[in-house]
Amino acid sequence: MARWEPGARERLVLAAVDLFAEQGYDATTVAQIAERAGVTKSTFFRHFPDKREILVAGQQALCRLLTDGITEAPEGATPLDAVAAGLERACGAMGPMNREIGARLQAAIATNVELQERDALKSVGLAAAMTESLCARGVPESIAHLAAELGVLAFKQGYAQWLGSAPDAPLTPYALTALDDLRTATRALT
Amino acid sequence: MARWEPGARERLVLAAVDLFAEQGYDATTVAQIAERAGVTKSTFFRHFPDKREILVAGQQALCRLLTDGITEAPEGATPLDAVAAGLERACGAMGPMNREIGARLQAAIATNVELQERDALKSVGLAAAMTESLCARGVPESIAHLAAELGVLAFKQGYAQWLGSAPDAPLTPYALTALDDLRTATRALT
Numbered sequence: 268m269a270r271w272e273p274g275a276r277e278r279l280v281l282a283a284v285d286l287f288a289e290q291g292y293d294a295t296t297v298a299q300i301a302e303r304a305g306v307t308k309s310t311f312f313r314h315f316p317d318k319r320e321i322l323v324a325g326q327q328a329l330c331r332l333l334t335d336g337i338t339e340a341p342e343g344a345t346p347l348d349a350v351a352a353g354l355e356r357a358c359g360a361m362g363p364m365n366r367e368i369g370a371r372l373q374a375a376i377a378t379n380v381e382l383q384e385r386d387a388l389k390s391v392g393l394a395a396a397m398t399e400s401l402c403a404r405g406v407p408e409s410i411a412h413l414a415a416e417l418g419v420l421a422f423k424q425g426y427a428q429w430l431g432s433a434p435d436a437p438l439t440p441y442a443l444t445a446l447d448d449l450r451t452a453t454r455a456l457t
Numbered sequence: 458m459a460r461w462e463p464g465a466r467e468r469l470v471l472a473a474v475d476l477f478a479e480q481g482y483d484a485t486t487v488a489q490i491a492e493r494a495g496v497t498k499s500t501f502f503r504h505f506p507d508k509r510e511i512l513v514a515g516q517q518a519l520c521r522l523l524t525d526g527i528t529e530a531p532e533g534a535t536p537l538d539a540v541a542a543g544l545e546r547a548c549g550a551m552g553p554m555n556r557e558i559g560a561r562l563q564a565a566i567a568t569n570v571e572l573q574e575r576d577a578l579k580s581v582g583l584a585a586a587m588t589e590s591l592c593a594r595g596v597p598e599s600i601a602h603l604a605a606e607l608g609v610l611a612f613k614q615g616y617a618q619w620l621g622s623a624p625d626a627p628l629t630p631y632a633l634t635a636l637d638d639l640r641t642a643t644r645a646l647t
C-alpha cells in the first residue's frame with residue numbers, strides 16, 4: 268500500500284531512527300543501521316560520514332529553508348510575516364518521507380532523554396539562524412529574537428499536529444495556524 | 458580573598474563543572490570529581506547518587522523557585538506579572554555560589570556540544586513547568602506557553618549579563634529588565 272518507495276538513503280534514515288528509539292543513540296552502530304536498512308556499510312558511508320550526520324543533515328536542510336524564506340520575503344514584510352514566509356518555504360518542502368521519519372523520530376524522542384537533548388538544541392539552532400536572517404532584514408535584535416522564537420514554536424506545534432493528521436494533509440496550514448495562534452496570544456499578553 | 462567558603466557539596470559541583478569543561482561530560486568519572494574536590498568517593502555519594510545529578514539538582518531547585526513564585530503571585534496578576542514574580546523568587550535565591558558555578562558552567566557549555574544539548578533541554582523543562590503553573594492560575598494554555606517562554610528567555614538573558622557584572626550585583630534587576638525588554642519587543646511585534 269506504500270505510495271512512497273524509500274531509496275537507500277531514506278531506508279538508512281528510517282533504520283537509524285528506529286534503532287535510536289529501540290536502544291538509544293549511543294548504543295547504535297553504523298553496522299546495525301546498514302544491516303537494518305538492508306545495505307552494506309560502504310553504502311552507508313556513501314550517504315553519511317557518520318551516524319550523527321543522519322540527525323544533522325535534516326536539521327541543516329530545514330534551517331536553510333526557513334532562513335531562505337525569511338531572507339526572500341517582500342521588503343515591507345513585518346518580522347512575523349517574514350517568519351511566516353520562512354515557515355511556508357520549509358513546510359512546502361516536507362513530503363511523505365519527512366512525515367514518515369518525523370513520526371518515528373517523535374516516538375524515539377518521547378522515550379529517550381539523549382534524543383530530547385539533541386532535539387532541544389536543534390530548536391535553539393533554528394531560532395538563532397532565524398534571528399540572524401531577521402536582523403539582516405534590519406529588524407532590531409530583541410524583536411528578531413522574539414519573532415524567531417515564535418517561528419520555532421509555530422513550526423514545532425504545527426509539525427506535531429501534522430503528524431497526527433490525515434496522510435495527504437500538507438504541513439503548511441498547520442504551521443501557519445499555529446503562528447496565527449501565537450500572534451493572538453502575543454496580543455493578549457500585552 | 459574569598460568571601461564565600463565552599464563546603465564539600467559546593468566543591469564537588471565546582472570540580473565536576475571544571476572537569477566537564479576540560480574533558481567532556483561522558484569522559485568524567487565520579488572518582489575524578491571526588492579527587493579534584495579533595496574528598497573521597499563515599500563523600501561524593503553522600504551528596505549525589507551519580508554525576509548526572511550534579512547538573513539536575515540545580516535545575517530542580519531553580520524550577521521549584523520559578524514555579525513557586527508564579528503560584529504565589531497575587532490573584533489579579535497578569536501572566537507576565539506572575540512570570541516576573543517567579544523570576545524575583547528564583548533570582549533572589551541566587552548567591553555567590555550560583556555565580557561561581559554559573560560562570561564556569563557557561564564556559565564549559567560554550568565549548569561542549571553535549572552540555573549545550575543538556576542546557577537546551579533544561580530550558581524546555583523550565584518552560585514546561587512555568588506553563589503548567591500559569592495554567593493552574595487559569596491562564597489559557599497558548600498564552601501561558603508564550604509567557605513561560607518569555608520568562609525563560611528573560612532568565613537566560615539576565616543570568617548571562619549578571620555573570621559579566623560587578624561581583625556584588627544581585628541577579629534580580631538583570632532578569633526583570635530583560636523581561637521588560639521582551640515585553641516591549643512583544644508589543645512592537647503585533
